[in-house]
Amino acid sequence: MAAYESYLESHQDRFLQELLEFLRIPSISALPDRAEDVERAGHWVAQRLTAAGVENVEMLPTGGHPVVYGDWLHAPGKPTVLIYGHFDVQPVDPVELWTNPPFEPVVIEDRVYARGASDDKGNMLAPILAVEALLQSEGGAPVNLKFCFEGQEEIGSPQIPDFMPPHRERFACDLAVSADGGQFSETEPLLLMSLRGVCGLQVDVHGASSDLHSGLHGGRIQNPIHALTQILGSLRRAEGSIAVEGFYDDVMELTADERAAIARVPFDGDEYLRDLGLEEEFGEPGFSSRERGWVRPPLEMNGIWGGFQEEGIKTVLPNSAHAKITCRLVADQDPGRILDLLKEHISQHAPPGVTVEVTPMSILGRPYSISAEHWGNRAAAAVLEELYDREPYQTRSGGSIPITGVFQEQLGADTISFGFGIEDENFHAPDEFFRLGSFRKGQVAYCKLLYRLGESTLPN
């Protein structure tokens, strides 16, 4: 047994207590009231890095929630690896559906239940503990290390694109490793080949200067809700494809090999629907459910509101109606261009008699993809095969981690995903949990990964 393995084993009790402490901080980045808690979580991470032996630890202001930096740069001639994760969490609504309060973690049958347990506190703590084990038991790490932990991933990292350029030298690296990710199951590993990008906008339709009596004015003036439903209804064709002119222009079509790789990843469509409580799937024709979720760009309505929403009846003709829309993007769609196309479509489809306002959201991420043959993925695959005794599936994610695009653009660094969450762990939902087996496995896996990366030959 390697020294780091003994170190990890003998400190699991303390590590678990630390994870519980971390999970007790309600660092919900979406709620302005919780900004201090996000900051507090950042401080916790900074102290934890320092305790692990990481140097030059610093909280960096972003104009929003902070970024925590740290490094350990004593492996001359070796690659520099930037480890990424996030210490902010999703909101907890509907809180009444939680079995236990979301920020009072409980351990039941080797699982810890709490908001952020899997996404991403448990996952991001694992590499810190791995590095502590290496520095404390092995006398050093096999690569140069940098850390970038952010507090705004769950709100789309709005300040990160502006934050990074002046910090390019500080974060310069050969490879980024994201601890915000997962494995296919407890026994089946994966390599993540792509993440979708994201962009969004709010549509506000304004009519008369105040709410009106529908008896007196109904039929005589435009109804903002009706106008909004016409606009929104026009965005998608009945069969499921997006009707916005130019929307698919920059989508890279899948190769036969890519489609085959996706088809090799186990998927039970019936079970998928059963889990969601649905009778049938729906989406762009000509693609499988997995393809739609991983490599095709949907447009989703996240919220809509206007007029009277309570119990009972109010025959109001409301003076405004509103909707929030986000798109998930795939290579090579550019989020800025997609926003322009959406604005153009909406302005062309705006019915008469109302004013239609379109406001881009601060969430903006480029789609990201990486080859299975990338030297980082080769190292990751080797570690995973060793730990799981089988080859990883080549999967993709429908979600977005906008910072991966920033690393690529600003640092010229590719990002591999190396995390140990599993899809059933209710992230973004009530009763989120993390398997403590994954927590322990992640610590060992990171030690092994860093050794592999230290032995890698970088491309010129």
Added chain:
Amino acid sequence: MAAYESYLESHQDRFLQELLEFLRIPSISALPDRAEDVERAGHWVAQRLTAAGVENVEMLPTGGHPVVYGDWLHAPGKPTVLIYGHFDVQPVDPVELWTNPPFEPVVIEDRVYARGASDDKGNMLAPILAVEALLQSEGGAPVNLKFCFEGQEEIGSPQIPDFMPPHRERFACDLAVSADGGQFSETEPLLLMSLRGVCGLQVDVHGASSDLHSGLHGGRIQNPIHALTQILGSLRRAEGSIAVEGFYDDVMELTADERAAIARVPFDGDEYLRDLGLEEEFGEPGFSSRERGWVRPPLEMNGIWGGFQEEGIKTVLPNSAHAKITCRLVADQDPGRILDLLKEHISQHAPPGVTVEVTPMSILGRPYSISAEHWGNRAAAAVLEELYDREPYQTRSGGSIPITGVFQEQLGADTISFGFGIEDENFHAPDEFFRLGSFRKGQVAYCKLLYRLGESTLPN
């Protein structure tokens, strides 16, 4: 000067104090919390009727807000006239837009400001005071009188259709006179020729069993908001007509004379738009704004909601979306048939991948119309010409008073509208007011009307 005129003049101070007392009762029928206040307003009306000399006064249960009955039946050989009004009021939201609290009436420059001042407490109190003047100063009324004051007009009189049949004998009459109405301006009277009917429904679209992460599931399953916008968008054609099959089948087309009578009623389209803060009107092609508002049936969306509605971003794929829709109906549309057509349309346009539920609302009223040559309208026109020194306009209302259809169906009685509100009095809006000049004029006018009706020859 007639004795009733002296009586009215000498009691105006007390009558105003009584109106203020009536207005202080927050009898909002739409709010379950205010049910006791609606009941209290009913008691106030019952006591006021008794004080006026009306007999057999009774609060009648309806299963919802009560009806107040009273009669005075000592004019043998004369017609029986049923006077109608309502003591419930609209909600007061947005309460912050009121200059004074809505249930603390203030008198400024001969206007009384309060919720319900014009609609309908000021208007319905006038005939009670008129009858008091006749009974106290003239020794009796020139017709037999019955009173029907309800507490649920503002919520569409949901219990009235079931309430009336067992009470048909009690309410039997030759003519109903509605004190829930108005005049064209302070100097121009009107005869109301028609009211629109009303029906409504709620659409609930259900998707997965819980809200989902749009990154993981976006593009793979139906989005309930998107499905709802498709359904709602399909209800109306882009140019403004309703696209529901059969919707216009039973609409009686206007005669050239009817269109001419509508065109004679003054209307300044620019001023109308300016008052509403709008640049242009919108509605069914081929009709004027007045025609659209008075004699054409619109379908209006009163409210819509689903998913994330707060500040900021939540990339949720929501599991439900909802809308409330009401239609205004014109002769001879049947509200039940229109509901059936809407249900059929919605079920035919429901996209795959969601469950669509349609629930009819309790609001239901038949359209109502009456000829200008009706004996009741002839009497009303004569009184108005005497008081205003000009012929009344023949107007119509886009609003609905469902009980008029019930009077016609259950009692075989037509209803004339005889009220003194004016359209600028902000009913259903903040800073509702009633002109005290109209309050006094209404009292005199009702005395004169009852004398005219007493002299009328009824059709066989």
